[in-house]
Amino acid sequence: MIKFENIGLRYGVGPEVLRDVHFTLAPGSFHFLSGPSGAGKTSLMRLLYLGIQPTRGEMQMFAQNAQQLDRHKKAFLRQKIGVVFQDFRLLQHLSAFDNVALPLRIQGQKEKDIRKNVEELLKWVGLGDHMNRLPHTLSGGQQQRIAIARAVVTKPRLLLADEPTGNLDDEIGYKLMILFEQLNKTGTTIVIATHNEQMMERFRHPRLVLEDGELSVEDAIYATQTKKILDGVY
Amino acid sequence: MNIFPIKRKDRALGTSEKHTYDIPLDKGSGRLFLTILTGLMVFLMLLSVSAAYILTDFAQNWQTALDGKWTVELPVIDEDGKDLTSKQIEDKSQQLLTTLQEFHAVRTATLLSDEDMKELLSPWFDTDQAKNDNGEEPLLPIPVLISLDMSETGAKAAHDIRMEIEKISPLARLDQHESWLSELLRLTGTLRFVAVLVTIVICSAGTLAVAGAMQSRMAEHKESVELLHLMGAGDQYITRQFQRHAFIIALQGATIGLIISVLFITGLGWYLSGHDETLLPSFTPTPLFWAIFAIVPLSISGLCVLTTRWAVLHRLQKML
Numbered sequence: 110m111i112k113f114e115n116i117g118l119r120y121g122v123g124p125e126v127l128r129d130v131h132f133t134l135a136p137g138s139f140h141f142l143s144g145p146s147g148a149g150k151t152s153l154m155r156l157l158y159l160g161i162q163p164t165r166g167e168m169q170m171f172a173q174n175a176q177q178l179d180r181h182k183k184a185f186l187r188q189k190i191g192v193v194f195q196d197f198r199l200l201q202h203l204s205a206f207d208n209v210a211l212p213l214r215i216q217g218q219k220e221k222d223i224r225k226n227v228e229e230l231l232k233w234v235g236l237g238d239h240m241n242r243l244p245h246t247l248s249g250g251q252q253q254r255i256a257i258a259r260a261v262v263t264k265p266r267l268l269l270a271d272e273p274t275g276n277l278d279d280e281i282g283y284k285l286m287i288l289f290e291q292l293n294k295t296g297t298t299i300v301i302a303t304h305n306e307q308m309m310e311r312f313r314h315p316r317l318v319l320e321d322g323e324l325s326v327e328d329a330i331y332a333t334q335t336k337k338i339l340d341g342v343y
Numbered sequence: 344m345n346i347f348p349i350k351r352k353d354r355a356l357g358t359s360e361k362h363t364y365d366i367p368l369d370k371g372s373g374r375l376f377l378t379i380l381t382g383l384m385v386f387l388m389l390l391s392v393s394a395a396y397i398l399t400d401f402a403q404n405w406q407t408a409l410d411g412k413w414t415v416e417l418p419v420i421d422e423d424g425k426d427l428t429s430k431q432i433e434d435k436s437q438q439l440l441t442t443l444q445e446f447h448a449v450r451t452a453t454l455l456s457d458e459d460m461k462e463l464l465s466p467w468f469d470t471d472q473a474k475n476d477n478g479e480e481p482l483l484p485i486p487v488l489i490s491l492d493m494s495e496t497g498a499k500a501a502h503d504i505r506m507e508i509e510k511i512s513p514l515a516r517l518d519q520h521e522s523w524l525s526e527l528l529r530l531t532g533t534l535r536f537v538a539v540l541v542t543i544v545i546c547s548a549g550t551l552a553v554a555g556a557m558q559s560r561m562a563e564h565k566e567s568v569e570l571l572h573l574m575g576a577g578d579q580y581i582t583r584q585f586q587r588h589a590f591i592i593a594l595q596g597a598t599i600g601l602i603i604s605v606l607f608i609t610g611l612g613w614y615l616s617g618h619d620e621t622l623l624p625s626f627t628p629t630p631l632f633w634a635i636f637a638i639v640p641l642s643i644s645g646l647c648v649l650t651t652r653w654a655v656l657h658r659l660q661k662m663l
Contacts, residue, residue, distance in 0.1 A: 215575055
């Protein structure tokens with residue numbers, strides 16, 4: 110379970126970008142994180158993948174107080190989290206295969222197992238023929254699929270994705286959402302930050318809505334109804 | 344299930360090299376700097392260590408060569424400053440020699456021949472000029488020397504010998520070689536200390552430079568390091584990458600430094616091979632000397648790895 114209580118975040122001496130953020134993510138849940146640009150989505154994602162520390166409040170991650178963990182335990186905790194970054198953050202000197210294999214190597218898995226799992230996953234995301242290609246020789250969509258494969262290869266307990274379908278056409282985006290759904294069914298908690306209303310409509314999951322640094326939680330039906338009201342359907 | 348159709352494209356295009364580092368450390372501006380730095384460190388250290396080793400060897404040679412060796416010097420003038428005749432010189436020499444040979448603390452006493460004297464003085468004098476036209480009387484008052492191999496070298500033995508030789512010639516003098524040898528040993532000791540000091544300075548400066556270079560490499564690859572952290576890589580995992588990188592570079596630099604040092608020292612040895620061995624004994628490298636040559640590059644590489652470890656861990660502690 111992930112629990113944020115009265116979380117506040119400010120960078121340096123600037124204003125608070127997140128204020129009194131309070132929510133709970135049950136194990137195996139699936140949430141969209143939405144809100145206008147600059148509302149603090151990326152900051153909240155960074156908090157979730159332990160990239161930054163909140164300036165106040167309490168963060169419980171998998172029954173541990175994330176703020177009180179030492180460096181070693183924090184590293185171990187991060188191994189349970191898969192992240193798809195908006196800008197992919199692939200290592201450009203490594204092949205598609207090695208980029209995806211990286212989290213498994215960090216976890217110290219055997220090279221034989223790594224090869225089997227990574228090859229299987231890359232084939233599954235349609236990059237079986239591009240395993241040895243360097244990221245910069247691949248298209249944006251292909252790079253995004255590598256980033257996604259890297260995030261899911263360890264079968265993480267929490268998957269965070271920042272605009273994961275942003276560079277993909279509708280069909281591939283839909284297929285990737287199916288991949289996330291399948292992963293979710295195996296027990297992985299998923300949070301997807303997105304602006305894509307169409308996608309949120311299609312895959313009905315509760316939404317964490319950030320607006321001006323404050324968070325509200327809407328269930329899927331409520332969110333859909335609100336949207337329809339705003340769109341003038343009712 | 345394959346949810347995406349595989350499109351066959353040219354496999355060769357953009358194919359990656361073999362996986363080496365998670366962080367692209369082998370591609371960067373600091374690599375050449377570190378190679379040159381370690382090469383220079385090894386070269387300078389081998390020079391100073393060699394100098395210290397050779398000076399120690401020389402000092403030991405001098406000490407061994409003069410251990411238990413005393414010399415009695417008989418000036419070829421009388422108490423009034425008048426030159427002694429050849430006959431007088433020969434008589435006094437023989438008298439001294441006989442006395443010394445019979446002395447209890449003397450193992451052997453040897454009168455240095457004309458040839459021995461010529462050889463001894465040849466670095467300073469044209470010994471042919473030391474004789475007059477007839478070749479009988481010396482133009483320069485070259486003293487007679489009697490070399491002693493002592494079985495006892497204590498103060499009492501020295502005192503007793505002085506008493507005995509004074510009876511034959513009040514001007515005869517016993518030289519135990521202690522004064523100039525101690526000066527020479529003090530000089531070599533100072534030079535060895537300087538060599539050790541230079542070694543320490545090289546190590547300290549090199550350590551600081553490696554630490555600085557590694558911290559700048561950390562800054563250069565900050566994003567990659569952060570990414571590894573976010574994937575759950577511990578400090579040790581990241582540090583190992585930098586350590587491996589530092590070791591390979593240091594070993595390359597050290598090998599270059601070693602080759603240059605061997606060439607330099609061999610060249611220097613060849614250049615000095617014609618020198619007079621009266622003052623400087625010849626130096627033959629021992630297995631220990633070559634062992635030092637093997638140990639220094641490895642030690643420098645090890646030092647680079649330890650410095651890198653410290654610098655990277657120190658920097659990582661400041662990261663989230």
